[in-house]
Amino acid sequence: MPAPRILVLNGPNLDILGRRDPAQYGTVTLQELEDLVRTTAEPLGLEVAFRQSNHEGELVTWLHEALDDHAGVVINPAAYAHTSVALHDAVEALTVPVIEVHLSNVFKREPFRHVDHVATAATAVIEGAGADGYRLAVLHLATLLG
Numbered sequence: 001m002p003a004p005r006i007l008v009l010n011g012p013n014l015d016i017l018g019r020r021d022p023a024q025y026g027t028v029t030l031q032e033l034e035d036l037v038r039t040t041a042e043p044l045g046l047e048v049a050f051r052q053s054n055h056e057g058e059l060v061t062w063l064h065e066a067l068d069d070h071a072g073v074v075i076n077p078a079a080y081a082h083t084s085v086a087l088h089d090a091v092e093a094l095t096v097p098v099i100e101v102h103l104s105n106v107f108k109r110e111p112f113r114h115v116d117h118v119a120t121a122a123t124a125v126i127e128g129a130g131a132d133g134y135r136l137a138v139l140h141l142a143t144l145l146g
Contacts, residue, residue: 004071011078102127
C-alpha cells in the first residue's frame with residue numbers, strides 16, 4: 001500500500017526565508033524547512049509534496065489537488081492568511097485535515113494580521129513556534145491520519 005501523501009504549501013515571501021527579517025522569522029531557509037518536514041514525515045510513513053508560490057491562484061490550484069491526491073495538508077499562507085477569501089474557500093472545500101502554520105505569533109504583530117481567513121477553515125493552527133511549527137504540524141497531521 002502506498003504511503004499517505006501530505007501536501008506542504010508555503011505562501012508569499014517564504015522563498016526568501018533566512019534573508020527576510022531574521023529577527024521576526026529566524027535564519028532558517030525554505031530548503032531547511034523542507035528538510036525538516038521530510039525528516040519528520042519519513043519515519044511516520046508519510047510521503048511529502050513540498051511547494052512554495054508567491055501567487056495566490058497557484059496555491060488555490062494546489063489545494064484543489066488535495067481533494068483527490070493527498071491525505072492532509074500543512075499550509076503557511078503567509079500574508080495571504082489575512083487577505084485571501086479564495087484560500088479560505090479552497091481549504092474549506094477539503095475533506096482532509098489542514099494544519100495552518102505561521103513562523104511568528106501573528107497576535108504579537110500588527111493589528112491587520114489578527115484577522116486570519118484561512119484559520120477559520122483549518123483543522124488546527126500552529127503559530128509562533130518558528131521552524132519547529134512545521135515539525136509539530138506534521139506530527140499532528142500524522143496523529144489525525146491515524
